[in-house]
Amino acid sequence: MRLNYVENGPADAPVVLLGSSLGTTLEMWAPQVEVLAARHRVVAFDHRGHGESDAPKGPYSIEELGRDVVELLDALEVEQASYVGISLGGAVGLWLAQNASERFHRFAVICPPSNPAADAQMWADRAAQVRAEGTEAITDATLGRWFLPEFTETAAVRQMLIDTPDEGYAACCEALGSTNLLPGLTDITAPVLLVTTDSDTSIPPETVVPLASQIPGAHLEIIENAAHLVTYSHPEVINPLLLTHLA
Template identity: 40%
Template sequence: MGSVQLADGELNYQLEGPEGAPVLVLSNSLGTDLRMWDTQMPAFTEHFRVLRLDTRGHGKSLVTAGPYSIEQLGRDVLALLDALNIERAHFCGLSMGGLIGQWLGINAGERLLKLVVCNTAAKIGTADIWNPRIEMVLRDGPAAMVALRDASIARWFTADFAQAHPEQAQRITDMLAATDPAGYAANCGAVRDADLREQVSLISVPTLVIAGTEDAVTPPSGSRFIQEQVRGAEYAEFYAAHLSNVQAGAAFSDRVLAFLLAD
């Protein structure tokens, strides 16, 4: 674990894997932290120097006044790369992390080698969905985070997976309950306000889009839209709900590695 001092606080990160290998940045979903990628680490660190971070407002990273913006979160990633003297890197982000990846592809493509965006969309939800959640979290604090945790199992995992792997589901959803309410609400604002539908076609780096067949949060239609807009983008779909990296496990890891390691 390490931290980088930004202008307004510390950004927590973890850097693992062989020195000198290409860097792969992993960006977490809303309501999780860098540990959401634990399933992928054994496979990814065989080939890459893997840089995971707690997005602002999550885990051990800074919590500042919100709402945040996806641009702000994207610039946090660039500041982390600059601080670690990493000129270019692969980037893989899921859900909110996928929005950050799209922003980077649009605005800082020269810093990316390849881009993977998972269980995401160019626009996720509407204000009618996000505003009541923000209000509840700011009003009820930690109690709201526990309520969101209990409701998230059905959104993040299919019922059969949650029943077969309760320890996996609990490990991930407990991250949501532990998330700072102010940080969570501020990130909800970033997702609410992000609309990259008119810009996503500007991404020119090699891109892989991953979807979950049972994902009600970011359905495959939104992933297909990105794939159709980004020239040459590849597409993969797994039987999974919103957190396909956890539910699809090794199959997810293998597909990402096949894409990143291809000439």
């Protein structure tokens, strides 16, 4: 599986991988890359089925998405890295923390869906809608969940959603619809920064806050006056948290 990626920062600095949300590309990390690259070798990538990565026919699984990241580390000849992921990327981060811990120093998981299989039919319905009507059919509703009304700089994210391959988006929906990461949380050994927001209707905070007591030593941050795609809307809050955690 060929994942598209872009590197920034010193080649000999500690490596940080950035895993994006469902329906976006590595470009969603624009508010973080320059700040993180001052201290790290930053590798932002597109999940399978997204951006310029390969988009095989689905369904996909969270294991496949996670193994894609491990294979990317192998291709980069990187033994260990840290990982930052949001939404779908956060779920992938939780899988990696449970199943590939030897390859990672620490994790930041932001608004992660830890048990989306509990709402499997919703994910199946969304996959079917996108296959039938395209990602443009779900764009307005998605942006309404991702950002509060007062945040208006959404044009670039809207275009990412519209440009996402229909099959890739749908197949990642199916991956989420079959994923339950709760049973392995207590086995996580790497340091974890867990972030949620008070106004996230995609992955409500009440589904994220309890994870902090299940992941040993996890540090929880609840961002106020923010919705789901908080890395994009509130970099002035998120970036200092990431720098502190990754230091």
